[in-house]
Amino acid sequence: MANLKDAGHLFRMAAVFAVGIVLFLVLRGIFVPKTFGQYGHYRAAAIADVAAKPVVFAGHQACEACHTDVHEMKSKGVHARVACESCHGPLAKHADDPTALQPPHIDVAVLCVRCHEANIAKPKTFPQVVSADHSGGVVCDTCHKPHSPKIDTGVGQ
Amino acid sequence: MTITRRQLLILLPAAAIAWDSILAGTPEESPNYKMTDHWWGMLIDVTKCIGCGTCVQACKAENLVPDGYYRTWVERYRIAEWDTEMPQVDSPDGALHGFPATTQEGGKNFFVPKLCNHCADSPCTQVCPVGATFVSPDGVVLVDQKYCLGCRYCIQACPYGCRFLNPETDTASKCTLCYHRITKGLTTACCETCPTGARQLVDFKNPNDPIHKFLETHSVQVLKPYMATKAKVYYFGLDGSVR
Amino acid sequence: MHGIPVEGFMYPNEIELQWSVLIVLYPFLTGLVAGAFILASLERVFRVDAVKPTYRLALLTALAFMLVAPLPLQLHLGHPERSLEMYLTPHTSSAMAMFGFVYLWYLMAVLVLEIWLDYRRDIVVRSQATTGWTRWIYKVLTLGSTDISERSLAIDQKAGWIITIIGIPSAFLLHGYVGFIFGSVKANPWWSSPLMPVVFIFSAMVSGIAAVMLIYMFMCKARGTQIDMRCVDTVAKYLFYAFLVDFTLEVLDLIHRIYESDESFRSLDFMVHTRLYFPHIVIQILLGTLTPILLLAATQVLPLKEARRKLIYGFAGCLTLIGIFAMRWNVVIGGQLFSKSFLGYTTYKMGFVAREGLLMAIALTILPFFILWGLMELLPPWEETHALDLSPVVTAHGDD
Numbered sequence: 001m002a003n004l005k006d007a008g009h010l011f012r013m014a015a016v017f018a019v020g021i022v023l024f025l026v027l028r029g030i031f032v033p034k035t036f037g038q039y040g041h042y043r044a045a046a047i048a049d050v051a052a053k054p055v056v057f058a059g060h061q062a063c064e065a066c067h068t069d070v071h072e073m074k075s076k077g078v079h080a081r082v083a084c085e086s087c088h089g090p091l092a093k094h095a096d097d098p099t100a101l102q103p104p105h106i107d108v109a110v111l112c113v114r115c116h117e118a119n120i121a122k123p124k125t126f127p128q129v130v131s132a133d134h135s136g137g138v139v140c141d142t143c144h145k146p147h148s149p150k151i152d153t154g155v156g157q
Numbered sequence: 158m159t160i161t162r163r164q165l166l167i168l169l170p171a172a173a174i175a176w177d178s179i180l181a182g183t184p185e186e187s188p189n190y191k192m193t194d195h196w197w198g199m200l201i202d203v204t205k206c207i208g209c210g211t212c213v214q215a216c217k218a219e220n221l222v223p224d225g226y227y228r229t230w231v232e233r234y235r236i237a238e239w240d241t242e243m244p245q246v247d248s249p250d251g252a253l254h255g256f257p258a259t260t261q262e263g264g265k266n267f268f269v270p271k272l273c274n275h276c277a278d279s280p281c282t283q284v285c286p287v288g289a290t291f292v293s294p295d296g297v298v299l300v301d302q303k304y305c306l307g308c309r310y311c312i313q314a315c316p317y318g319c320r321f322l323n324p325e326t327d328t329a330s331k332c333t334l335c336y337h338r339i340t341k342g343l344t345t346a347c348c349e350t351c352p353t354g355a356r357q358l359v360d361f362k363n364p365n366d367p368i369h370k371f372l373e374t375h376s377v378q379v380l381k382p383y384m385a386t387k388a389k390v391y392y393f394g395l396d397g398s399v400r
Numbered sequence: 401m402h403g404i405p406v407e408g409f410m411y412p413n414e415i416e417l418q419w420s421v422l423i424v425l426y427p428f429l430t431g432l433v434a435g436a437f438i439l440a441s442l443e444r445v446f447r448v449d450a451v452k453p454t455y456r457l458a459l460l461t462a463l464a465f466m467l468v469a470p471l472p473l474q475l476h477l478g479h480p481e482r483s484l485e486m487y488l489t490p491h492t493s494s495a496m497a498m499f500g501f502v503y504l505w506y507l508m509a510v511l512v513l514e515i516w517l518d519y520r521r522d523i524v525v526r527s528q529a530t531t532g533w534t535r536w537i538y539k540v541l542t543l544g545s546t547d548i549s550e551r552s553l554a555i556d557q558k559a560g561w562i563i564t565i566i567g568i569p570s571a572f573l574l575h576g577y578v579g580f581i582f583g584s585v586k587a588n589p590w591w592s593s594p595l596m597p598v599v600f601i602f603s604a605m606v607s608g609i610a611a612v613m614l615i616y617m618f619m620c621k622a623r624g625t626q627i628d629m630r631c632v633d634t635v636a637k638y639l640f641y642a643f644l645v646d647f648t649l650e651v652l653d654l655i656h657r658i659y660e661s662d663e664s665f666r667s668l669d670f671m672v673h674t675r676l677y678f679p680h681i682v683i684q685i686l687l688g689t690l691t692p693i694l695l696l697a698a699t700q701v702l703p704l705k706e707a708r709r710k711l712i713y714g715f716a717g718c719l720t721l722i723g724i725f726a727m728r729w730n731v732v733i734g735g736q737l738f739s740k741s742f743l744g745y746t747t748y749k750m751g752f753v754a755r756e757g758l759l760m761a762i763a764l765t766i767l768p769f770f771i772l773w774g775l776m777e778l779l780p781p782w783e784e785t786h787a788l789d790l791s792p793v794v795t796a797h798g799d800d
Contacts, residue, residue, distance in 0.1 A: 005547075006547065006549060006551040006552040006555055007552070007555050008545050008547055008552075009520065009542075009543060009545035009547060009552065010555065010559065012543040012544060012545055013513070013516070013543060016543065017508070017509075020508075024487070027484070027488065028488050031484065031485075031488055032488050032489055033304075036288070036489060039293070039294050040288075040291055040292070040294075041288040041291065041489070041491055041492075042288040042289070042290075042291035042301060042304075043288070043301050043303070043304055046291075046299065046301035046302075046303065046304065047192075047293055047299065047336075049301070049302065049303065050299050050333055050336045050337060051336055051337050051340045052337065053220075053336075053337035054337075055219075055337065055338055055341070055343065056218055056219040056346070057215060057218070057219055057338075057343075057346050057349055057350065059338075059343045059344065059349055060349070079352075081352075081353075081354055082352040083349050083350055083351075083352075085215070085349065085350055086211055086215075086349075086350040086351070086352045089218070090215070090218045090219065090346075114209050114210070114211070114254075114255050115207055115209045115211075115352055117255075117258060118258065119207075119208065119256060119258055119259060120258075120259045120261070120262070120266045121208055121233050121234070121235070121256070121259065121266035121267055121268055122207045122208065122268075123204060123205065123206075123207065123267075126207055126353070128207075225402055225416075226412075226413060227412045227413055230411075230412050232409075243743075244743070245409075246409040246741065246743055247409060248409070248411075248412055250412075251412045271411075280585075280586060280587060283493045283494065284493075284494050284495070284496065284584075284585070285491055285494055286485075286486050286490065286491055286494040286496040286497035286500070287482075287485040287486055287489055287490070287491060287497065288489050288491045289485075304482070304485065305478070305479070305482075306477050306478065306479050306480075306482045306483060306485065306486070307477050307478015307479050308476070308477055308478075308496065309418040309419060309478075310494070310496050310581075312413075312418050313418060313419070313585055313587070313588065313736075314585050314586075314587055315587060316586070316587035316740060317411070317740075318410075318411030318412070318413050318414045318739075318740055318741075319411075319413065320413060321413040321416075322418065322478065326478075327478030327479060328478055328479065384586060384587070400740075400741035400742065400743060
């Protein structure tokens with residue numbers, strides 16, 4: 001009996017700790033997001049957050065839906081596997097509403113060399129030229145049609 | 158191009174309907190997308206990479222990546238003679254504008270595209286103190302931008318250097334495998350725009366995915382296999398000198 | 401990019417350092433906490449009476465530093481307002497998350513409790529004897545109980561002893577965990593090592609003991625009282641022992657790295673000889689470890705006069721603290737200066753007035769001393785005040 005009375009202050013301290021723990025549990029109930037833990041130790045709604053980001057590149061299928069003749073020409077040439085937006089840039093807005101956004105004009109002199117400028121690290125079989133020596137300053141699309149660039153195939157002039 | 162008005166009248170609504178289904182917001186809302194049906198990865202054919210940097214530009218445009226930070230990048234390797242332990246490597250601005258021409262002759266030279274490897278046993282998600290980064294049920298390592306504290310522990314823990322702190326959001330950021338695209342049937346921005354097909358999105362759970370045949374007939378590698386992170390970006394034609 | 405000079409090749413996202421000088425400061429401050437507590441426990445548990453004059457001082461020092469240590473972390477976070485998440489949804493696989501609980505446990509269940517139990521009599525006495533606003537602080541601290549009977553004080557002693565027993569492994573856990581936060585990162589070969597927690601523990605003990613020794617000597621001087629040489633000689637002895645263990649561990653790590661010479665070695669070796677030469681070789685090893693060890697060894701072996709010994713202790717203590725800070729610097733900053741491709745190095749651009757800059761680090765280092773001063777005013781740790789028995793005070797259970 002005497003012991004317990006003398007330890008009264010310890011019980012008070014224990015009460016302080018108990019209050020702290022209860023407060024912690026209350027905070028937990030309030031602040032932990034509702035979807036947390038659904039699939040794992042994370043907020044499941046975050047997956048939807050990421051998936052809801054806007055699409056910026058339309059993807060070549062969207063282009064081909066309208067631009068069938070270009071697609072036909074391209075698929076017979078050496079640029080068959082090059083996606084439209086590799087050269088034309090992101091065009092989801094254009095695919096969404098063609099009249100609202102016109103694809104920007106391409107600076108051919110800058111674009112073609114990005115891939116085709118000769119570089120020792122590029123695969124040997126990849127067509128590459130030293131542009132300064134290749135055309136004598138003439139811009140690429142004077143001779144090469146970008147949608148079917150190979151000159152001697154007879155397709156596209 | 159020549160399209161008749163009649164063709165347009167048929168094509169436009171069809172395209173609009175197709176587009177709508179592509180734009181459907183979430184994987185839950187997206188028709189036919191069930192997370193457990195997919196297990197995403199990527200296949201990179203090093204022998205095809207031309208170091209044009211189109212993938213880096215496309216990623217930056219698609220994901221609004223801030224200047225000076227990279228969700229994907231391309232490295233150029235140069236191994237003079239036989240010393241594979243000390244290659245010369247560079248990646249000017251992550252190869253955003255490609256590479257300047259090399260004047261040196263000889264040696265072995267090639268490009269290596271890099272990105273988040275979406276490790277199935279990722280060390281970065283292991284160390285996150287709050288659960289702000291995680292492996293989704295379909296195998297993509299994502300960051301919860303609303304929950305991340307910006308402590309940067311995950312950035313320290315990634316062996317591949319693919320994470321960074323986004324200065325605009327003050328949270329950790331990295332390649333999401335264009336999750337917002339792949340859940341709608343599109344491919345990633347980098348794979349879409351790669352002109353040589355060096356990068357290909359892969360779905361291991363899809364029995365028709367060409368990766369299965371490819372793995373049977375080719376030797377592939379992951380980066381830093383000794384880290385045992387179960388990386389899901391496979392490289393074909395990767396040289397032993399690649400770090 | 402970023403205007404940061406890079407040598408060789410770094411992965412593009414590695415160029416900018418992630419963890420700044422504030423993250424260097426954090427293990428330094430928590431190390432002082434753990435070390436100071438171990439010194440206090442020497443008296444309480446191991447009955448090393450000689451160090452009794454530093455007992456209460458060590459506890460207050462630990463508390464002052466423990467209150468400040470979370471501040472560099474908060475300043476570093478991208479979203480400090482979300483930091484509660486670490487307690488609400490801790491990721492059990494993350495050393496950083498679990499450390500939050502270790503810290504909280506140590507602060508509340510060990511340090512605060514032990515201080516409260518040891519000071520309780522003084523608190524009750526002062527809650528009745530003092531006037532002004534401090535009276536209310538004491539009143540709150542009594543938790544409403546004014547019982548300072550012999551029996552209740554005996555219970556306090558018993559409870560305090562138990563808490564100290566629990567506190568010793570807790571102190572090891574406190575700083576071992578910090579070491580583990582670094583040591584468990586397999587991606588970083590400068591950090592990844594099973595030795596890391598042990599090295600951190602012993603360097604913490606070294607820094608904590610040195611800090612308390614210096615503060616004690618300084619406060620004696622400031623208050624014009626005699627320095628208890630028996631006390632300080634004993635503290636210095638334990639500092640010396642701890643230093644020997646710490647040095648042995650660091651040499652072991654070094655020899656192991658050199659001998660195994662794995663793929664990271666060449667790059668790390670180059671880094672230590674160039675970018676890290678001054679902080680690592682000169683400051684940490686020569687000035688911060690070997691010099692104090694030799695000085696302390698001299699005091700242990702040679703019969704030196706008291707004045708000479710005081711001078712050496714003061715000097716060695718300061719060098720020790722600088723050396724241990726350098727060790728934290730070399731671990732945290734050094735671990736980010738080299739590329740994980742082992743082909744390049746970057747530079748740490750420390751801001752001055754920035755949120756994570758040098759000025760902030762200095763301010764945060766000074767702040768605990770102000771808090772300690774406040775604590776010493778509120779709860780004086782000096783022997784003379786124990787005799788201050790402001791009787792007749794309430795010994796029964798009546799309330800005021």
